[in-house]
Amino acid sequence: MSGRIFGIDIIRGSVRSGTLRPHYALVRVEDGAVISEEKNVTRFRLMRYIRAEQPEILAVDSIQEIAQGTADLYAFLAELPAGTKLVQVTGDGVKMETLPRAAARYNLSFDKQNPMEEAKASALLASFGAGYEVLAYTGITDITVSRNRSPGRGGWSQNRYVRKMHGAVRTHAREIEMKLVSANLEYSMTVRRAFGGESRVVFTVYAPREQIPVSPSRGGDAQIRIAGRRRDKIAFQPLTKKPRYLIVGIDPGTTIGIAALDLDGNLVYLASTRLFSAADLTREIADLGKPLIIASDKAEMPFGVEKIRRAFSAVAWNPKKDILIKEKYVLAAGREFKNDHERDALSAAVYAYRTYRNKFESILKRAPAGVDTDELRAQIVRGLSLEQALSRISGTVPAEVADAAEQEELPEIIFDERDERITRQEETIRRLRTLAETLSRESAGKDKTISALHRKLNAEREERYAELLAAGEIAERDREIATVKKQLRKEERRCKNLRIRLDRMKRYVSLQAGEGCSALKVLPLLARDAVRVLDEEMGIGEEDLLYVLKVDGWGKSVVRELAEARVKAVILPRQVYIRAQEQHLIEEFRDAGLPVLSGADLSPRVKGKIGVADTAALEDALAAWHTSQTVFSRERKAAVIDSMVREYQVERVREVRELGIDPATVVPERYLRTMLPPKEKEPARTVVRKPAEKKTEQTAAPKTPVLPSPDAEEKPPEPAEEQKTAAPDLLTAVLAEYREKRKKEISGDT
Structure with a gap:
């Protein structure tokens, strides 16, 4: 350029x-x-x-x-x-x-x-x-003419200013339209009307940006912006349209194989198809590049390959004798091919490249810098000398002279005068004869294979008949073996689980035997399923210490199971212990007589399903728990006795009331407070006493009424002081007798 x-x-x-x-x-x-x-x-x-x-x-x-x-x-x-x-x-x-x-x-x-x-x-x-030109914009360009200032707000002077600005936009738009019409460019225009003219005009010009006769500008009342329409993705276009030179190997036939190499021996294209006609094959090769050499693997180039070579005026190459199959594999080594047709085409192209490789290397050493080596090699392959090729590329020698020299040096190809149809039929006959010979050899080989298979089939039938005689016993034995294997696998799984359990027990025993340490069995959740799993894996028995990680979803049944297993103690982490107190779980453990300890003072160390705790701290915690348990038992028994005594007292007070006697006249007020239930104490009651028959004759009423006897005659009332002292003594004696009786019953139950 x-x-x-x-x-x-x-x-x-x-x-x-x-x-x-x-x-x-x-x-x-x-x-x-x-x-x-x-x-x-x-x-x-x-x-x-x-x-x-x-x-x-x-x-x-x-x-x-x-x-x-x-x-x-x-x-x-x-x-x-x-x-x-x-x-x-x-x-x-x-x-x-x-x-x-x-x-x-x-x-x-x-x-x-x-x-x-x-x-x-x-x-x-x-x-x-x-190289390749980078294309980012399409062949459509947008030209935008708009205001360069804000219209603002104001009175009549402001209106003149807006009209002037919109008029400038319209003037620039008309000038651009005249330039586009003069340049004979196709365009469309979008106009936005405004006060006094136009506020925005957009031209969509169907031409690339370099053909637009307008330049972007900005100044005064209007501005012009030019932008190309973006492509969906960045595209690359070759800087020159000149196709590259290729060495093409072709394998003709029903399935056509095509292989194309560049002049450096790099594989460009390799394929095979049954759908291509001669025209389709020519078009496919032309899309790849310009064939410089057309090669075949046969010593005599087939007519179909020769026809394609003539279409491109390419140099023909064929070996002195047909390439053998083992040579084809050597030539195609290092490159992947799908079938024999691709292999044959590839081997022909590679063989042709190796024939010219030394000449190409010599040309590269002698060529000056800045010369297209592909064009130079192509000219030399066509028959020009190095000087003639350089002169033709540089343009110093007329093309007619170079063409004449090329025609002189290129060997003239003389074709047979026979009709092309006869040549094509002879080629077909040759291929059919080759195919018939191949099929004959394949048929003989298949006959031998069939005979061998017949003999093998008869032998296998005899063996099969002998096997069927023992099929019953073999089937029975197979069933027995399957049953034994199933039992064996079951026992193996059981032995494996027992070994795992034994190893854990050994580790547990070794931890238990340590000085100053007590072994713990870790229970992940206080639930029956978790207890059952731990019992199956390690066993739960007497004097075991359980370290429970969670108590969510606990029940009374799991506490009873642990108590029945006579576990030595249950240890809870500090936060879990607090949560257990809130959920009244500690009371359930105390009712069951199962020690439950907080891990805050024991500092347990857990690894997997086994842990250890300090023995001294554990013993101190157990002693403290037993002391508190004794106090808890005493308080619980005392509470039971008090509730029963209170119940008895309430019943007695109710009986006294049913007799029509005011309890306040019989029982002192300090005892009455303990006898009456809370709901009977709350309402303030007024004691109503029956008046004496001769109330008008008495000068003063007695302080306490005398209980009448249904059988005896009416006696004079006893002094009030004697009644006050006799009633409490009687009630106190009855209550004492009842307490002794309940204590004996409770002691007998416990």
């Missing part, structure tokens, strides 16, 4: 770093020659150079050196002038290669450690037509 090209490479910093901004090495190339070099160019200065000089291409070896992500790349491409292309010289984003490998195709060498050399190589490669 003859235009100016910028090549850049990052020296220090990174686009991803927020602290150290990138600095670039900049190389300017024009007409294939370096005109200037500059180091430590910042991003801002680089954009200023690009806007000022407007180069044709900005070449980089990787777009990651100028943009952190897709959004940054869109923004960077929007800042570039309309005529400047961003070119990545190392690939299209999918098929990537290193910069040295891309430069080797043009016989360029440089120092990979020098950023200035890399920038120079990128610029030269772009000038040779290598």
Whole structure:
């Protein structure tokens, strides 16, 4: 390319770093020659150079050196002038290669450690037509004309200001419309009307940005913005449309095999199909590139391969004799193929490449820098000398002379004068004969195989008949063996569980035998299922110490089971012990006579399902619990006796009342308080006494009434003091007798 090209490479910093901004090495190339070099160019200065000089291409070896992500790349491409292309010289984003490998195709060498050399190589490669243009915008451009100032608010003067601003937007829009019409560009327009003119006009122009005859501007009352329509994803387009040269191997037949290599021997395409006609095959190869050599694995090139070679005017290659199958596997080694057709095509292409490989290496050593080595090798394969090929590539020799030389040196291919149809039929007959011979050999081999299988079948039938005679006994034995195996597996599982339990018991016993330590069995939850599991695993018996981790969901039955197992004590963690007190679990343990201790003073250490606690602290805690248990038992018995005595007293008071006697006249007030229940004490009662028959004749009523006797005659009332002393003594004696009787009953029960 003859235009100016910028090549850049990052020296220090990174686009991803927020602290150290990138600095670039900049190389300017024009007409294939370096005109200037500059180091430590910042991003801002680089954009200023690009806007000022407007180069044709900005070449980089990787777009990651100028943009952190897709959004940054869109923004960077929007800042570039309309005529400047961003070119990545190392690939299209999918098929990537290193910069040295891309430069080797043009016989360029440089120092990979020098950023200035890399920038120079990128610029030269772009000038040779290598690389891919980065496309971020479609062929549609949006031109927006809008206000450059706020309309504000005001009176009549403000209205004149708004009309002036909207009029300026309309004027600019009309000028842009005239330019688009003059440039014969297709467009659509969206207008937003406003007071005195138009507030916003958007032109959608169906042309790329570089063809738009309008420049963005901002000043005065209106502004013009130009932006391309973004693509859905970043695209890469080859900088030149020139196809690459290929070495194509073809295996014809019902199933066609195709293998394509580039001039460096790299596999480009490998496939096989039964659906392609000759036209489809030609189209498929043309999509891959330009075939330079068409190769076959046969000493005489088949007519179908020759027909494709003629379509591309390619150089024919075929071996001196047919390639053997073992040679094909050697040639195709290192590359994967699916069937024999792909193998044959690949071996033909590789054989052809190896034939020209030494010549290609010699050309690369003798070729000057900056020459397209693929084009140079193609010209030499077609029959030109190195000097003629270089002259033709550089354009110093007329094409007619080069074509004439090529025609002189290329061997003329002489075809048989027979009709093409006869040639095709002969090819078909040859293939059918080969197929018939192959099928005949396969048929003979299959006959031998069938005979051998018949003999084997007869022998197996005899063996099978002998086996059936003993089938009954064998089946019975198999059932017995299966039953024994099932029992054996069951016993093995039982032995395994017993061994695990024995190991835990051994560890428990070893901990129990330690000096100053007492072993604990850990119970994860105070529940019957957890107790049953622990009993199956380690056993729960007398003098065992259980360390319970949780008491949620406890029941009286599990407490009874532990008490019946005569467990020595149950230890609870401090928080769990507090929770158990709130849930009245401690009282259940005391009722069952099972010691329950708090782990706050015992400092238990637990590992798995076994733990230890200090023996001395444990004994002290047990002694304290037994002392408190004795007090609890006494208080419980006393409470029972008191409740029964109180019940008896209440009954007696009720009987006295039923006789019509006021308890206050018989029982002192201090005893009456204990006899009456709380609900009978609360209401204030007034004692009503019956008046004497001769109340009017008496001068003073006695303080206490005399109980009448139903059988005797009416006697004079006794003194009040004698009644007060006789009634309490009688009631006290009865209560004492009742207490002694209940104490004996309770002692007998306990």
